[in-house]
Amino acid sequence: MEFNVLIGGEAGQGMFSVELELSETLSRLGYPFFATKNYMSRIRGGHNYHMIRVADRPVHALSGKPWDLVIAMDSAETERRHRPSLAADGIFLGADRVGQIEAEARETFRDPTASSTILAGLILACIGAEPSASRPLAPDESAARALAKGGEFAARWGLAARRVITPRPGDRCKLDGNQAIALGALMGGCQFVAGYPMTPATSIMHYFASVASEIPVHFEQAEDEIAALNMALGASYAGLRSMVATSGGGFALMTEAVSLAGMTETPVVVIDAQRPGPATGLPTRTEQGDLNFVLHAGHGEFPRVIFAPGSIEEAISLTRRAFDVADRWQIPVFILTDQYLADSVQVMEGRVPTKMLRRDYPVFEAGYRRYAITDTGVSPLTYPGLSEARVEVDSDEHTEDGKITEDLDLRVRMVDKRLRKLEGLRKEAVMPSRAGDRRAPTVLVSWGSNRQIVEEAVEALRAEGIAVSSVHFGQVYPLTAPMARGLARKRLICIENNATGQFGQLLRRELGLKVAHRILKYSGECFTVAELVERVRKILG
Amino acid sequence: MKQDIAWCPGCGNFPIRAALEKVLKELPVPAKNIVLTSGIGQAAKMPHYLPYSYFNGLHGRSLPLAVGIKLARPDLTVIAVSGDGCHYGEGGNHFIHTIRRRLDITILVCDNKVYGLTKGQSSPTTDLGMKNALDPQGNLNTPFSPLVTALAAGAPFVARTFAGDAQHMEQVLRESILFRGPSVVDILQPCVSFNKVNTYAWYRERLYKLEEPPRDRQEAMRLAEIWGERIPIGVFWRDGQFVCREIRETFRRPVTEAAVAKLLDTKCIMMR
Numbered sequence: 006m007e008f009n010v011l012i013g014g015e016a017g018q019g020m021f022s023v024e025l026e027l028s029e030t031l032s033r034l035g036y037p038f039f040a041t042k043n044y045m046s047r048i049r050g051g052h053n054y055h056m057i058r059v060a061d062r063p064v065h066a067l068s069g070k071p072w073d074l075v076i077a078m079d080s081a082e083t084e085r086r087h088r089p090s091l092a093a094d095g096i097f098l099g100a101d102r103v104g105q106i107e108a109e110a111r112e113t114f115r116d117p118t119a120s121s122t123i124l125a126g127l128i129l130a131c132i133g134a135e136p137s138a139s140r141p142l143a144p145d146e147s148a149a150r151a152l153a154k155g156g157e158f159a160a161r162w163g164l165a166a167r168r169v170i171t172p173r174p175g176d177r178c179k180l181d182g183n184q185a186i187a188l189g190a191l192m193g194g195c196q197f198v199a200g201y202p203m204t205p206a207t208s209i210m211h212y213f214a215s216v217a218s219e220i221p222v223h224f225e226q227a228e229d230e231i232a233a234l235n236m237a238l239g240a241s242y243a244g245l246r247s248m249v250a251t252s253g254g255g256f257a258l259m260t261e262a263v264s265l266a267g268m269t270e271t272p273v274v275v276i277d278a279q280r281p282g283p284a285t286g287l288p289t290r291t292e293q294g295d296l297n298f299v300l301h302a303g304h305g306e307f308p309r310v311i312f313a314p315g316s317i318e319e320a321i322s323l324t325r326r327a328f329d330v331a332d333r334w335q336i337p338v339f340i341l342t343d344q345y346l347a348d349s350v351q352v353m354e355g356r357v358p359t360k361m362l363r364r365d366y367p368v369f370e371a372g373y374r375r376y377a378i379t380d381t382g383v384s385p386l387t388y389p390g391l392s393e394a395r396v397e398v399d400s401d402e403h404t405e406d407g408k409i410t411e412d413l414d415l416r417v418r419m420v421d422k423r424l425r426k427l428e429g430l431r432k433e434a435v436m437p438s439r440a441g442d443r444r445a446p447t448v449l450v451s452w453g454s455n456r457q458i459v460e461e462a463v464e465a466l467r468a469e470g471i472a473v474s475s476v477h478f479g480q481v482y483p484l485t486a487p488m489a490r491g492l493a494r495k496r497l498i499c500i501e502n503n504a505t506g507q508f509g510q511l512l513r514r515e516l517g518l519k520v521a522h523r524i525l526k527y528s529g530e531c532f533t534v535a536e537l538v539e540r541v542r543k544i545l546g
Numbered sequence: 547m548k549q550d551i552a553w554c555p556g557c558g559n560f561p562i563r564a565a566l567e568k569v570l571k572e573l574p575v576p577a578k579n580i581v582l583t584s585g586i587g588q589a590a591k592m593p594h595y596l597p598y599s600y601f602n603g604l605h606g607r608s609l610p611l612a613v614g615i616k617l618a619r620p621d622l623t624v625i626a627v628s629g630d631g632c633h634y635g636e637g638g639n640h641f642i643h644t645i646r647r648r649l650d651i652t653i654l655v656c657d658n659k660v661y662g663l664t665k666g667q668s669s670p671t672t673d674l675g676m677k678n679a680l681d682p683q684g685n686l687n688t689p690f691s692p693l694v695t696a697l698a699a700g701a702p703f704v705a706r707t708f709a710g711d712a713q714h715m716e717q718v719l720r721e722s723i724l725f726r727g728p729s730v731v732d733i734l735q736p737c738v739s740f741n742k743v744n745t746y747a748w749y750r751e752r753l754y755k756l757e758e759p760p761r762d763r764q765e766a767m768r769l770a771e772i773w774g775e776r777i778p779i780g781v782f783w784r785d786g787q788f789v790c791r792e793i794r795e796t797f798r799r800p801v802t803e804a805a806v807a808k809l810l811d812t813k814c815i816m817m818r
């Protein structure tokens with residue numbers, strides 16, 4: 006059983022507040038849900054909408070089914086756009102009804118913003134949530150009354166318990182993708198973030214800025230992205246695990262410093278929350294168009310690792326891991342997310358490794374050589390000021406003790422040393438995750454944020470008797486031979502939010518895997534489960 | 547130090563290096579707590595020729611590196627040393643904003659008024675009309691005024707010194723490093739290979755020393771604009787009231803699991 010809600014209106018009309026109030030209460034009541042948004046790059050006006058799917062089982066994608074409830078905060082646009090996709094027995098709450106709720110908020114609560122809470126209460130009543138159950142969970146008495154008032158409206162309009170959904174007991178928490186990244190970073194030991202605001206990465210910076218007063222972390226707003234990554238490298242050199250977060254346009258400015266990280270072997274984690282490009286593109290929409298860019302960013306040759314989490318759990322665990330990998334191998338590690346994952350809120354299921362990662366602070370004698378050549382390619386790393394050992398780091402090709410050199414034999418040995426790390430990195434690569442019937446001849450391949458949409462589509466297809474499975478790459482670089490095991494003889498359908506099938510090409514280049522079909526979407530919107538099922542069905546005939 | 551130094555004989559960087567070595571050695575901070583950052587250029591090689599920790603980064607980027615280091619480690623004495631092309635050209639934006647950050651970072655500029663390493667092109671401080679390979683007609687741009695810009699950006703310590711006057715240099719460098727706040731020192735540095743105008747002799751004819759720092763910024767500004775037949779050197783502005791930004795100690799104070807759990811305000815995350 007599930008209930009799909011859309012709340013639409015102009016930017017600034019309060020749809021986001023309804024989503025926040027509702028998702029907060031839903032998660033406290035123990036309802037599995039998934040929420041995401043579609044918004045324009047403007048502060049007022051336009052047309053934005055929030056989509057919330059409540060279910061009696063874990064859900065992690067938009068179903069794509071007709072809406073059970075559409076709430077229009079505006080007078081015409083939401084109705085024009087979304088009423089046609091209302092279910093036959095769906096509820097449409099137009100501007101007149103929303104107006105009554107707003108009047109109530111002003112009169113009874115003397116607070117126009119109370120209407121968000123009332124609307125949340127109304128939606129809760131639609132799914133049969135007990136107002137008495139939500140009451141003690143409300144942040145304060147007036148919120149509790151507003152939630153109850155929503156229930157009264159639902160009863161008056163005959164909407165109460167329209168589709169009863171039973172919550173699932175258990176401890177869960179709700180997070181959006183960016184919160185998950187920030188938490189993963191904290192667990193990975195990150196203590197320094199520098200950045201320059203850019204949608205959809207900004208909330209990662211917000212998170213660090215807001216917690217900085219309580220815990221020993223630092224956020225610095227840089228003058229530009231060039232400075233941001235250089236600051237992070239400075240902080241990393243000085244001894245803090247550091248990170249930057251940006252989107253494609255900001256990352257373009259960072260590429261110079263990515264190369265610097267490669268040459269100086271300075272650990273750092275870089276988040277690229279992708280949005281459609283090129284250039285400024287569609288600032289608030291979603292796309293997976295930066296894979297090739299991140300893969301090749303920075304001049305020269307040096308090892309790197311790229312993760313692309315496909316769920317909240319993975320956003321936490323892979324970000325956490327990114328700091329460990331960056332530190333142990335002294336390389337830049339990238340996390341590719343996108344607006345869809347960044348802005349989607351969901352209930353976290355499953356276990357997450359929460360043990361905090363710690364770094365060592367080894368002390369060396371004078372004569373310490375920052376770039377000592379080793380078998381693994383990893384040189385001893387320490388930080389200035391701990392002893393008489395000097396930490397000498399250089400962007401030019403350098404000797405083992407970090408001095409500029411034009412010794413061309415040494416150059417070769419240094420390149421080999423750096424690239425040798427790839428051998429070790431391949432050994433500890435994160436294997437892709439598989440779902441569905443492994444014997445099925447068709448495999449849906451995804452990377453990054455599409456994972457859970459694909460996994461639900463596989464379930465739906467199997468329920469129809471279509472034999473498919475899925476494989477999701479949470480690590481997209483380096484790709485290793487074991488990752489391809491069992492895939493060579495399958496019919497691969499690669500699902501990506503871009504126009505050219507970048508990951509499919511990478512699979513072919515790195516692993517020799519041939520993608521038979523591609524399902525691509527680059528309108529700036531995410532896939533829904535129904536849409537994906539439809540497109541796979543079409544391919545399979 | 548037994549090191550092959552990549553500067554031309556007679557280069558103004560040699561006396562700057564010597565002065566810096568002397569000042570740093572006599573500094574009342576342990577040598578291990580001194581960190582130099584630099585960018586790219588001839589001057590940017592300076593840290594390689596001094597016995598301290600350093601991060602020699604990219605062209606124009608010595609300052610964001612210095613900022614990151616200082617924020618992470620307020621216990622370190624951070625000095626960014628590079629050329630005029632590096633600090634004022636490629637890194638011009640960082641120059642302004644690093645000053646605005648109110649951190650205790652010393653910005654030293656070996657100002658030879660040309661791009662040395664790339665063979666003598668115009669730099670932001672090159673005089674109007676000066677000819678070189680990329681400006682055969684003569685430089686068409688108004689020379690950038692580092693001291694005026696630093697003052698305008700709010701630098702609480704602004705000075706100019708001359709590579710040909712060791713004593714003056716030592717005194718100004720020492721004062722700038724000991725000053726608690728963003729300090730800027732423009733060091734007039736003859737480039738014997740590419741700048742045939744602003745030579746040692748040219749400077750010696752024109753330089754005069756400021757007796758004592760001006761009393762207010764307006765006066766400092768006025769003096770900073772003087773460039774021509776007479777050129778003042780010395781401390782142009784020293785703000786005795788300046789308060790640095792507070793930096794919390796984070797190094798070796800990791801975030802605890804309990805703190806993260808509290809932030810999250812939920813139980814699910816505590817599963818192992």
Ligand SMILES: Cc1ncc(C[n+]2csc(CCOP(=O)(O)OP(=O)(O)O)c2C)c(N)n1
Nearest residue numbers: 586587588589605629630631632661662663
């Ligand atoms: C991004 C980038 N652009 C250009 C260069 C080439 N380059 C190296 S040094 C330099 C100018 C150096 O001039 P300055 O900073 O005044 O130092 P000097 O050599 O005169 O001491 C330039 C343009 C570079 N290394 N990196």
Ligand code: SF4
Nearest residue numbers: 554557588662737738
């Ligand atoms: S080119 Fe000029 S600045 Fe560079 S080393 Fe030679 S004299 Fe010095």
